[in-house]
Amino acid sequence: MRTMIVTGGTGAIGAAVVGRLAAEPVVDRIAVLTRAPSGARQQRLLQSWNAGDRVPVVFLHGKLPELVEAGATLRADLTHIVHLAADTRFSAAPEESRAANVCGTAAVLDYARTCPRLAAMTVASTVYVAGLRSGAIRERELEHGAGFANNYEASKHEMEVLVRAAMGDLPLSVCRLSTAIGEDGTGEVTSLNAFHTALRLMYGGLVPMIPGADDTPIDVISTGFAAQALRRLATEAFRPGETYHVCAGSDAPTLGAVLDAAMRTMRARRPAWRKRAIAMPVLADEPTYELFVRSVHESGDAMMAAATRAVESFARQLTRPKIFDTANAVGALGDAWHRPDSLGLCEDVVRYCVENEWKAAA
Ligand SMILES: NC(=O)c1ccc[n+]([C@@H]2O[C@H](COP(=O)([O-])OP(=O)(O)OC[C@H]3O[C@@H](n4cnc5c(N)ncnc54)[C@H](OP(=O)(O)O)[C@@H]3O)[C@@H](O)[C@H]2O)c1
Incomplete structure (x- = not known):
C-alpha cells in the first residue's frame, strides 16, 4: 500500500495541500502528523478531507522529534513525505525557531532514511532564506552573508543547508513559498500573518x-496557488535535487x-x-x-x-528589494503554473479582512 506522510497538514497552507492530495490517487492513504489530533479544527479538517470518494486521510499523533517512533508502523509502505510543519512565527526566540525548523527537519530526514520504499520527499521553505540580500535571487542559490530579518528566516536557511546535504542520499526537493495571503476570488483568509x-x-x-x-516588490501569492503548486511538485512533477520558487516573481506588485x-x-x-x-x-x-x-x-x-x-x-x-526567479518552478509545472494576479488578490484579501473585522475564517 503506497503511503504518504504530511507534516504540518493542519496549517494554513498544509490543510489546502492535503485537500488537493486527497483528491488525486497518487498514494493509497495519507497520514497527517499533528500534535493535537482531537482539536475542533483538526476534526473539521478530517471530515472535509474525507468527504466523497477520495484517498483516505488519518491523523498520526506526534511531534516532529518523535516522528521516528510515531511513524514506525508506516515505515515499510511509505513512498512520499511532504514536510510542511514549522514554527512560522517571525517573533519566536532563536531556540524555538531552531527546535521546530532545524531539529524537526533533521528528525524527518532521519525517519526518511529508515523507509525502504521512499520515492519522494518535498520540504516547504520560504523565499526569504535569501534573508537581507537584494536584487535577483535564483532558485539554486542558498549561501550568503547578508543576514536575516528574523529568526524564522535564519532557521529556514539552516534547514535548507541540512536538506541540501541530505540530497546525496535521499530523494529530496525544496519548495520555497512567498507569502500566501488568502484565497483566489474570495480573498478568504484562514490564518492571519x-x-x-x-x-x-x-x-x-x-x-x-x-x-x-514606492517600487519595492511585494511578493504575495494565493493559498490555492501555493497548495496546488506544492501538490504537483511533490507528486507527478517531483524531481530529486531541485529547488523551486513558488511565488509571484517578476509579476510581484x-x-x-x-x-x-x-x-x-x-x-x-x-x-x-x-x-x-x-x-x-x-x-x-x-x-x-x-x-x-x-x-x-x-x-x-x-x-x-x-x-x-x-x-x-x-x-x-x-x-532590501528582491525579485525571485521562478524559471525552475515554471519549467517543472508547465501548463499547471496558473498564478493569479497578485494585486487583485491583495484587494480581495483587504476587502475580506475589513468585512470580517480582521478575523480569519474558522
Ligand atoms: N503561509 C505562508 O505564507 C508561507 C510562506 C512561506 C513558507 N511557508 C512554509 O510553508 C509551510 C506551511 O506553512 P503554514 O503557513 O501552513 O504554517 P502554519 O499555519 O503556521 O502551521 C504550522 C503547522 O506545523 C505544525 N507544527 C508546528 N510545530 C510542530 C512540531 N513541533 N511538530 C509537529 N508539527 C508541528 C502544526 O501542526 P499541529 O499544530 O497540528 O501540530 C501546523 O500544522 C511551513 O514550512 C512554512 O515555513 C509558508
Whole structure:
C-alpha cells in the first residue's frame, strides 16, 4: 500500500495541500502528523478531507522529534513525505525557531532514511532564506552573508543547508513559498500573518511610516496557488535535487501599488472609516525608519510601540528589494503554473479582512 506522510497538514497552507492530495490517487492513504489530533479544527479538517470518494486521510499523533517512533508502523509502505510543519512565527526566540525548523527537519530526514520504499520527499521553505540580500535571487542559490530579518528566516536557511546535504542520499526537493495571503476570488483568509497584521494596524491608524520605496516588490501569492503548486511538485512533477520558487516573481506588485489598493479598498468598504481621514503611511529609507522606531519607543505611547514592534519583525525586508526567479518552478509545472494576479488578490484579501473585522475564517 503506497503511503504518504504530511507534516504540518493542519496549517494554513498544509490543510489546502492535503485537500488537493486527497483528491488525486497518487498514494493509497495519507497520514497527517499533528500534535493535537482531537482539536475542533483538526476534526473539521478530517471530515472535509474525507468527504466523497477520495484517498483516505488519518491523523498520526506526534511531534516532529518523535516522528521516528510515531511513524514506525508506516515505515515499510511509505513512498512520499511532504514536510510542511514549522514554527512560522517571525517573533519566536532563536531556540524555538531552531527546535521546530532545524531539529524537526533533521528528525524527518532521519525517519526518511529508515523507509525502504521512499520515492519522494518535498520540504516547504520560504523565499526569504535569501534573508537581507537584494536584487535577483535564483532558485539554486542558498549561501550568503547578508543576514536575516528574523529568526524564522535564519532557521529556514539552516534547514535548507541540512536538506541540501541530505540530497546525496535521499530523494529530496525544496519548495520555497512567498507569502500566501488568502484565497483566489474570495480573498478568504484562514490564518492571519505579517501581511494582514501590517494592514490591520494601518487600518487602525497605527502605521504612520513604513520602510521601503514606492517600487519595492511585494511578493504575495494565493493559498490555492501555493497548495496546488506544492501538490504537483511533490507528486507527478517531483524531481530529486531541485529547488523551486513558488511565488509571484517578476509579476510581484510594488509596495506603492499594494498600499494604494489597500487604502482604496478600505475607503470603499467602510465610509465611516473614510471620515477618520487616516493618511497613507509615509515610505522612508532605513535610517529614517530607525529614527522613527526609536522615537516611538521613547514616546511612552504603548499602543504605537506595540504596533511598531509588530512591524519590526519583517520591516527590514522592505528595504532590501528582491525579485525571485521562478524559471525552475515554471519549467517543472508547465501548463499547471496558473498564478493569479497578485494585486487583485491583495484587494480581495483587504476587502475580506475589513468585512470580517480582521478575523480569519474558522
Ligand atoms: N503561509 C505562508 O505564507 C508561507 C510562506 C512561506 C513558507 N511557508 C512554509 O510553508 C509551510 C506551511 O506553512 P503554514 O503557513 O501552513 O504554517 P502554519 O499555519 O503556521 O502551521 C504550522 C503547522 O506545523 C505544525 N507544527 C508546528 N510545530 C510542530 C512540531 N513541533 N511538530 C509537529 N508539527 C508541528 C502544526 O501542526 P499541529 O499544530 O497540528 O501540530 C501546523 O500544522 C511551513 O514550512 C512554512 O515555513 C509558508
